[in-house]
Amino acid sequence: MSKAVGVNIRGVNVSYGANHVLKDVSLDIEPGEFFAFLGPSGCGKTTLLRLIAGFNHADSGEVRIGGTDVAGLPPWKRDVGMVFQSYALWPHMSVARNVAFGLEERRLPRAEIDKKVAAALELVGLSHLAQRRPSQLSGGQQQRVAVARTVAIEPKVLLLDEPLSNLDAKMRVQVRRELRDLQQRLGLTTIFVTHDQEEANTICDRIAVMNDGVVQQVGTPMELYERPANLFVANFLGTANILDGRLVDEGGRRWFEIAAGARVSVLGDAAVPAGSKLVFRPQHAGVAAAGTTSDLPGTVSHREFLGATVRYAVRVGTAEIVVDAPFQNGDGLHAPGAPVAVTLPAQAILWLSA
Numbered sequence: 001m002s003k004a005v006g007v008n009i010r011g012v013n014v015s016y017g018a019n020h021v022l023k024d025v026s027l028d029i030e031p032g033e034f035f036a037f038l039g040p041s042g043c044g045k046t047t048l049l050r051l052i053a054g055f056n057h058a059d060s061g062e063v064r065i066g067g068t069d070v071a072g073l074p075p076w077k078r079d080v081g082m083v084f085q086s087y088a089l090w091p092h093m094s095v096a097r098n099v100a101f102g103l104e105e106r107r108l109p110r111a112e113i114d115k116k117v118a119a120a121l122e123l124v125g126l127s128h129l130a131q132r133r134p135s136q137l138s139g140g141q142q143q144r145v146a147v148a149r150t151v152a153i154e155p156k157v158l159l160l161d162e163p164l165s166n167l168d169a170k171m172r173v174q175v176r177r178e179l180r181d182l183q184q185r186l187g188l189t190t191i192f193v194t195h196d197q198e199e200a201n202t203i204c205d206r207i208a209v210m211n212d213g214v215v216q217q218v219g220t221p222m223e224l225y226e227r228p229a230n231l232f233v234a235n236f237l238g239t240a241n242i243l244d245g246r247l248v249d250e251g252g253r254r255w256f257e258i259a260a261g262a263r264v265s266v267l268g269d270a271a272v273p274a275g276s277k278l279v280f281r282p283q284h285a286g287v288a289a290a291g292t293t294s295d296l297p298g299t300v301s302h303r304e305f306l307g308a309t310v311r312y313a314v315r316v317g318t319a320e321i322v323v324d325a326p327f328q329n330g331d332g333l334h335a336p337g338a339p340v341a342v343t344l345p346a347q348a349i350l351w352l353s354a
Contacts (some may be wrong), residue, residue, distance in 0.1 A: 259317020
């Protein structure tokens with residue numbers, strides 16, 4: 001495999017008629033990085049991937065692969081390989097012939113093609129199925145054939161367009177681990193498009209969260225989860241409590257009042273921009289018996305046993321707060337309808353706006 005290269009995107013805009021699909025997108029993807037475009041359907045992530053591949057064209061901006069501006073190059077001259085959501089395997093060809101297809105199109109000698117096909121199939125663990133047809137394979141095996149066909153041409157960048165979406169939940173977990181292992185062995189720059197945050201979190205080095213054609217934030221999975229840049233990122237990645245209220249200053253102390261009699265202390269040096277909402281993750285809060293603490297009094301509206309944790313929904317004024325409490329034993333659980341208080345350390349709070 002050739003040495004890994006970086007992908008640099010600068011000021012890219014793409015429109016289809018009046019629909020502005022990508023809006024001034026700029027990104028830097030490092031050589032050898034497993035990078036994800038993550039966001040809801042219609043956010044522009046697949047359009048951006050196809051732009052890198054050469055199947056879409058930008059109205060403005062540039063895309064560089066390994067430092068080379070590829071704007072004028074057709075897909076087959078960009079040295080990238082793309083695995084499509086549908087896998088796009090030829091049903092009348094054997095596994096080996098499918099993997100050989102891109103090599104045959106490049107007019108390589110037959111001996112070299114056979115060598116590269118054998119190496120690619122061994123890489124994905126399908127050497128023993130070389131003569132089978134795609135219809136004789138499981139979904140996970142078909143996905144691996146599509147990957148083998150792509151890596152056989154030794155691309156500089158591997159592009160994956162929701163390659164796990166056609167697999168069942170158990171198979172997705174297995175195949176995403178295989179993809180990560182393969183990417184690390186090859187040291188290949190890989191860009192992965194998904195709307196599934198769990199997939200992106202488990203296999204990617206960094207993630208670009210997208211919404212409405214705009215890159216909202218770029219970072220590692222933990223950075224995005226712990227320090228979201230705005231309300232969209234906080235809400236899209238994991239569960240977040242997002243509460244409205246008003247800032248109150250009393251006797252030199254600041255409070256954020258959610259409802260009558262329900263307020264949270266604000267750290268003295270915390271910046272709370274106008275219009276911000278109070279945001280925190282369910283595991284950062286706790287539930288205590290009513291009267292044992294002055295924090296956020298409320299009523300348990302729902303309780304779910306999740307094994308390692310107990311998830312409470314607590315009604316505080318008009319807001320419903322989700323709290324994940326560690327499960328120790330069946331004693332001391334708060335029943336639905338019970339008066340409680342939500343405890344919330346001030347240092348766990350984020351102040352975010354749209």
